[in-house]
Amino acid sequence: MSRRLEEFIKSAEADARQRMAMLDFRKGEMVSRHKDERGKLWAAHDNRWLAETNERAQRMPRGFSGIWHRLTGQYAKIKAQNEQETLKSxxxxxxxxxxxxxxxxxxxxxxxxxxxxxRSISSQELMELRKEVANFLEVERPDPERSAIRKKQVIVFMVSPLAYSDELALLQNVHLQSFMMSLKEYPGGQPVEFILDEACNAKAALSNLIDDLTLVRGLSARVHLVAQAESQIVTTWGRDAAKTLDAVTDLKQIMGTNSPEEGKRPASLL
Structure with a gap:
């Protein structure tokens, strides 16, 4: 890959990390400040409520004075006043x-x-990067070579440590989109088996997963999905996205289930 593209990728990754770091800092500061504000207000309310309750209690006559106030009806008036003030407080x-x-x-x-x-800004930058990669592939790779490669059976693995999945997501996304572009440009060629192993661990890299897999299936390629549990898919991408994944994938290999009912459907599919 040309030095310019490498620098562009590094710059995009650095900018994305910096923006997310700033947002994470703002979010952390906001959560801490909100909690502190609520704690102070709650404590002030408790102290004021206790003081006002004691003040109202002091109004209630006791002993012989209390008996006299009951006889004259003043006791009921003071009690009603206290109840109204309690409700207003x-x-x-x-x-x-x-x-x-x-x-x-x-x-x-x-x-x-x-x-x-x-995120929209980062997505736009990624789109520009995809265009650069596509242009690079068109210019740097002769058509005869591309045709020769297409006649061969090629297996491409993209592997990254889970701890660095977010940092490497942009680079993975570039390769995935390059694959999508090639598949779209030459439909009906060699059969393609698209296997997503531990798919839920690559949420950042597969940010456009639903649209991409719909495109893959539309071009007659096969998609296999491997995940720990169906509920994990719902948690990662949402219930609607999980339904779409179920529709566009040929094989759903669910490694674990949370209930017997959840296990029946993948068992029948397998």
């Missing part, structure tokens, strides 16, 4: 808590929008 504290919670939710949603925006 509870409503006041509830409103303050709700206001803080809603404010924190708005800040959290704003940060989530920033995260989505940054």
């Amino acid at each position: 509870w409503q006041r504290d509830r409103e303050q808590k709700d206001e803080m919670i809603f404010t924190q939710l708005e800040e959290r949603e704003a940060l989530q929008r920033d995260i989505k925006r940054q």
